Amino acid sequence: MTRPTGHGPGSAGIGAVCVLMASVLWGTTGTAATFAPGVGPLAIGAAAMGLGGLLQALRAAPLIARETAGLRAHRGVVVTGALSVGAYPLAFYSSMHLAGVAAGTVVSIGSAPLASALVERVGDGRRLTRRWTAGAALGLTGTVLLCLAQTAGAASGPTGHSAWGTMLGVALGLVAGCTYALYSWAAHRLISRGIPSGAAMGTVFGLGGLLLLPVLAATGAPLLASWSNAAVGAYMALIPMFLGYLLFGWGLTHVPASTATTLSLLEPAVAAVLAVLVVGERLPLLGWAGIALVVGCLAVLTAPSRRPAPKRRAATTPTTEPEQAYPI
Numbered sequence: 001m002t003r004p005t006g007h008g009p010g011s012a013g014i015g016a017v018c019v020l021m022a023s024v025l026w027g028t029t030g031t032a033a034t035f036a037p038g039v040g041p042l043a044i045g046a047a048a049m050g051l052g053g054l055l056q057a058l059r060a061a062p063l064i065a066r067e068t069a070g071l072r073a074h075r076g077v078v079v080t081g082a083l084s085v086g087a088y089p090l091a092f093y094s095s096m097h098l099a100g101v102a103a104g105t106v107v108s109i110g111s112a113p114l115a116s117a118l119v120e121r122v123g124d125g126r127r128l129t130r131r132w133t134a135g136a137a138l139g140l141t142g143t144v145l146l147c148l149a150q151t152a153g154a155a156s157g158p159t160g161h162s163a164w165g166t167m168l169g170v171a172l173g174l175v176a177g178c179t180y181a182l183y184s185w186a187a188h189r190l191i192s193r194g195i196p197s198g199a200a201m202g203t204v205f206g207l208g209g210l211l212l213l214p215v216l217a218a219t220g221a222p223l224l225a226s227w228s229n230a231a232v233g234a235y236m237a238l239i240p241m242f243l244g245y246l247l248f249g250w251g252l253t254h255v256p257a258s259t260a261t262t263l264s265l266l267e268p269a270v271a272a273v274l275a276v277l278v279v280g281e282r283l284p285l286l287g288w289a290g291i292a293l294v295v296g297c298l299a300v301l302t303a304p305s306r307r308p309a310p311k312r313r314a315a316t317t318p319t320t321e322p323e324q325a326y327p328i
Helices: 009-026 029-033 041-059 061-066 068-073 075-099 101-110 112-124 130-156 163-192 197-219 227-252 257-263 266-279 285-302
Strands: none
Touching (some): 029 041, 029 101, 041 075, 041 227, 101 112, 130 285, 163 197, 163 227, 227 257
16 A cells, blocks of 8 residues: 655655755765775775665664565565665765766766656656756756866866776766666655655665675775774764665655755765865866855755645546646
């Protein structure tokens, strides 16, 4: 039985705040990874998402046990989400390693809203509102400007990222954006079908974490080479991944996946600012303009909407139910 997920104006605001808080935590991952330079991107990604996903599953184990029948009924969605969780961190952290923290994050997260809208249109038959379209247009324009600024910086100065490396990083960022959209859709789909948020997120991320364990076993030795490397791995698993995805799961109970992925455009803005302030990467004026557009996108999507009270009308004949639109 489908359980309503509470997409009203008030609950949507709560969901938006949860997603924005998660995005701030996620925006720290690229900078945190630079404090373990001897650890490769595959090991960082496998440790962060793999261990974080297993912690999600352990926390939600009683819920998962109670919801086993419902999860089996939607096994295709569960498998899609788990495979996407397994692929996402490998592509995402490799993208940042090759293209830079700012560019890798911008492309990965910036491409997710369009991928999410396409997935929901095909998978759920949903249409998106003009408000979402306007917000997404601002956010995506901002992410493009950020990416152009970072790429121009790589071409004009010794940033350590070659042109070919940047191009490959951008391609992997697109893969990360698509897989991010897929597992967000899968989690929201399970929640909207009556699976509690904890069970949905714990199952999808726990299975994805299991898929990442062989990668961690093969590449994770440098994480144990020093206390600083181990501290980075522990931080990534506990704060951005475990706590961040708890917040994200709560957000998905109140807003659609397309809205959540669009709100997540705050992540590349946070990552870009931290890359400048902490890592020492340069961000031209064009990049700051991109950040301003991302902030504008968030303002459009999170501002409370004024809705006129519906007029009463005496309808004696049933009408065909219109295709469902998202409230944000």
